[in-house]
Amino acid sequence: MPKISIKGLQMPESPIRKLVPYAEAATAQGRKIYQLNIGQPDIKTPEGALDAVKNHNIEVLSYSHSAGFESYRKKLAKYYQKTSIPVDKNEIIITTGGSEALLFAMGSITDPGDEVIIPEPFYANYNGFATASGVSIKPIQSNIDNGFALPPISEFEKLISEKTKAILICNPGNPTGYLYTEEEIKQLADLAIKHDLFIVSDEVYREFAYDGAVHHSIMSIPELADHAIMVDSVSKRYSMCGARIGCLVSKNKEVIATAMKFAQARLSPPTFAQIASEAALDTPEEYFNEVIEEYTFRRNLLVEGLERIEGVKVAKPKGAFYCIAELPVENADDFAKWLLESFEDNNETIMVAPAAGFYSTPNTGNNQVRIAYVLKKEDLERAIVILEKALKEYNR
Known part of the structure; x- marks a missing residue:
């Protein structure tokens, strides 16, 4: 057999x-x-997103651009610009869920045998994405007693080797709900620059911050432009888990060009879901x-x-x-x-x-x-x- x-x-x-x-x-x-x-x-789910699909007069359900609809990427860039993330449509690739964006990121910046440092506990599928990419996870434990705050940067530095390619975080965190402070994000940025590493930040819960707290994105740090890769999704923000639309965002042109090859290999993200996701951007505050x-x-x-x-x-x-x-x-x-x-x-x-x-x-x-x-x-x-x-x- x-x-x-x-x-x-x-x-x-x-x-x-x-x-x-x-x-x-x-x-x-x-x-x-x-x-x-x-x-x-x-x-x-916002009615506008559902209505956009119901009322669309599609005669041929065709492929989209491998990077996603240009109109959607333009509109998405404007949404990010309002949240202090200065990106344009050419720095965004629409993906089939945040999961595909993470796989594209892994495929673009790691080779089999490379290592990625991740504070744990972390989103369980990171284990699967790493296995699929032949990558080893180097975990660094956070603790329930301090609310799963970012471990000391010195602990990250101990794990860095010649095989280390990236640090991966989820902000706010799944499964912990921890929201990184501005100072913690800056510390991670300084570490990535010092050791020439990528930071991949899974920010699919970026809208969900409580008690007056503010979400701080790695994409908002100018010095980190060549190091930062953001993963995002409509799943939680608009209660559209079944749409399976996410995106990979980076100002690093080589990252985007490489991720595009993975995007081309899977042809395109789903058309109806992009229509719904683009319309969802008009959801009122x-x-x-x-x-x-x-x-x-x-x-x-x-x-x-x-x-x-x-x-x-x-x-x-x-x-x-x-x-x-x-x-x-x-x-x-x-x-x-x-x-x-x-x-x-x-x-x-x-x-x-x-x-x-x-x-x-x-x-x-x-x-x-x-x-x-x-x-x-x-x-x-x-x-x-x-x-x-x-x-x-x-x-x-």
Whole structure:
């Protein structure tokens, strides 16, 4: 029998999606599941984005430019310029989701055997993107006790070798919700310039900053122009996860030219989704004000509820819509499966994402879970009650 590739065998499962079969079995048994495991917002997609697709008179569903519609890139550049990111349409490549942008970035700046430094816990698919690119992740641990703040720059410097090509950050962070300060971004910029490294910044949650905090992009630092690569997406900003439209942004002409070759190889991003994404840029500011207010409320509700549960530790997020909770269990993976297979409260249970998959250091985060606060008030309150009851029963 032909053999599967080593790369394929090493490809990690998604800690977010690997429990789906257990959830499907529970649903088939008639059990209601409160899904805290995945960042699928329940906020309505802007009507303008949906109407643009409904009302479009397309006669031939054709390819677009490999870099995406020129009109969309122009409009997107204007959006970034309003947020102190001085880019033009030629410095933007539209991608099939932020995921493809990350793959294009990895493919453009690394070779097999190279290394990328990433503060952990990090978005679980970074493990998969690195495996697909033949790249080694050098993790540097942040800590729940200080809210997963950026580790000291001296710790980054210890990991830099001749194989190091980049530092990858997610700002605000998935799964931690940590929002980097202006000083932290400057420290990373100075380090990248000193050691001639790229900084790849995943900024898909850039709109979600709470308590008056401000998001600081690596693209706003002039001295970092040749080092900075930004990844972005419409998925969370406009509640358009299914559109699968993202972008790669860089002022480095060689990066853009190289990424374009990857873009040409996959031909073009999807046409209808680009139409919706371009129209979404006309969404009024009131939409975001309401969304931020709603997520701030949900964050406070969740964090306060978790803090009332005996043995649970939680870091209060400053952005995005996730938090990491440390539970009084030895193995959160087993606990998550048990919730779906063996536990119910009035025929209801919850689904969480075990956090070990958000680390690359073995045996780390085993008692942690990621919780997405993307449910309405009543559902979040009910989910907290279920979690407290489940922990008591599990630990008996």
